Amino acid sequence: MFPTPAGPSVPSSAVLCGLGGRLPSRAVTNAHLARRLDTDDTWIRTRTGIRRRYVVDPGQATSDLAVEAGRRALASAGVDRVDAVVVATTTPDRPCPATAPAVAARLGQPGAAAYDVGAVCTGFVYGLASSAGLIAAGVAERVLLIGADTYSTIVDPLDRANAIIFGDGAGAVVLRAGRPDEPGAVGHFDLGSDGAHEDLITVAAGGSRQRSRPGEPGREERHFAMRGREVYRHAVTRMAASARATLSGAGWTTDDVDHFVPHQANLRILHSVADALALPRERCVTHVESVGNTGAASIPLALADAARAGTLRPGHRLLLTAFGGGLTWGSCLLTWPELPRPERITP
Numbered sequence: 001m002f003p004t005p006a007g008p009s010v011p012s013s014a015v016l017c018g019l020g021g022r023l024p025s026r027a028v029t030n031a032h033l034a035r036r037l038d039t040d041d042t043w044i045r046t047r048t049g050i051r052r053r054y055v056v057d058p059g060q061a062t063s064d065l066a067v068e069a070g071r072r073a074l075a076s077a078g079v080d081r082v083d084a085v086v087v088a089t090t091t092p093d094r095p096c097p098a099t100a101p102a103v104a105a106r107l108g109q110p111g112a113a114a115y116d117v118g119a120v121c122t123g124f125v126y127g128l129a130s131s132a133g134l135i136a137a138g139v140a141e142r143v144l145l146i147g148a149d150t151y152s153t154i155v156d157p158l159d160r161a162n163a164i165i166f167g168d169g170a171g172a173v174v175l176r177a178g179r180p181d182e183p184g185a186v187g188h189f190d191l192g193s194d195g196a197h198e199d200l201i202t203v204a205a206g207g208s209r210q211r212s213r214p215g216e217p218g219r220e221e222r223h224f225a226m227r228g229r230e231v232y233r234h235a236v237t238r239m240a241a242s243a244r245a246t247l248s249g250a251g252w253t254t255d256d257v258d259h260f261v262p263h264q265a266n267l268r269i270l271h272s273v274a275d276a277l278a279l280p281r282e283r284c285v286t287h288v289e290s291v292g293n294t295g296a297a298s299i300p301l302a303l304a305d306a307a308r309a310g311t312l313r314p315g316h317r318l319l320l321t322a323f324g325g326g327l328t329w330g331s332c333l334l335t336w337p338e339l340p341r342p343e344r345i346t347p
Contacts, residue, residue: 049267
């Protein structure tokens with residue numbers, strides 16, 4: 001924690017100063033999936049744009065990926081201590097306790113505040129807002145935010161609709177207190193939810209709702225379920241509306257956006273949101289083709305991949321937006337800072 005200066009002052013802004021990502025070592029191509037599912041490479045690519053995804057080995061947990069991504073982000077920022085560790089995830093190591101304290105301990109952050117954010121695929125954007133709030137309130141000077149998910153642990157491997165979409169991974173950023181006008185400053189958030197549609201994206205078993213009922217859950221209840229057509233419609237309309245609200249709040253237009261970085265749900269959704277915003281598709285940063293939908297990890301992994309490729313350059317203006325179960329959605333703006341070139345996120 002750092003002292004709040006006496007007298008009136010402008011609240012500190014969260015400034016991105018470190019970036020890292022990590023994927024598990026086991027690659028699963030469309031050809032691999034075709035061997036166990038009634039599908040083929042063309043069918044998968046036509047509907048999702050995905051060619052490959054990575055999945056954890058037996059015994060490997062979400063925290064293992066989160067620690068590696070966090071370590072890389074800390075190295076990128078050139079710091080070894082933070083005041084808070086925030087982990088956005090839908091696949092915590094255990095229902096209780098939260099995963100973040102264990103991640104903080106393994107990263108050598110004794111005493112740091114640590115908690116999880118559960119907003120499904122919107123988790124990283126919610127985590128950015130939460131981390132920015134810690135900094136603005138003077139609770140933390142530096143925050144490590146990690147988006148990490150291992151969807152292979154909750155998706156039925158025989159589920160043709162979902163097994164082709166999701167992959168595992170972790171992406172992380174370090175945020176520090178700074179000025180709102182400097183490169184790396186994060187701001188102009190728009191967040192929202194609609195719990196009336198909570199049944200569109202679910203894992204029915206494992207929580208108090210299921211555990212309070214007699215009997216054991218069935219196979220379907222234990223795995224991830226999604227009503228794809230309805231989710232597609234909500235994802236496009238909610239992300240586009242949230243992005244517009246964010247741009248309006250900042251006084252920006254789409255012409256001011258150098259790169260659009262949406263949650264990497266699938267390529268059709270990404271392009272549909274860009275089209276709805278009248279943003280040229282070439283400004284849309286995509287990484288889903290190579291890694292699949294990695295949930296809360298997807299935006300930081302896309303940022304790390306684009307930064308390593310040289311697509312993102314200091315001063316570029318970014319629009320981030322996401323949509324997930326809950327339903328939840330959110331957007332924010334970011335001016336890209338000068339950062340060391342990230343390590344390769346692929347093994």
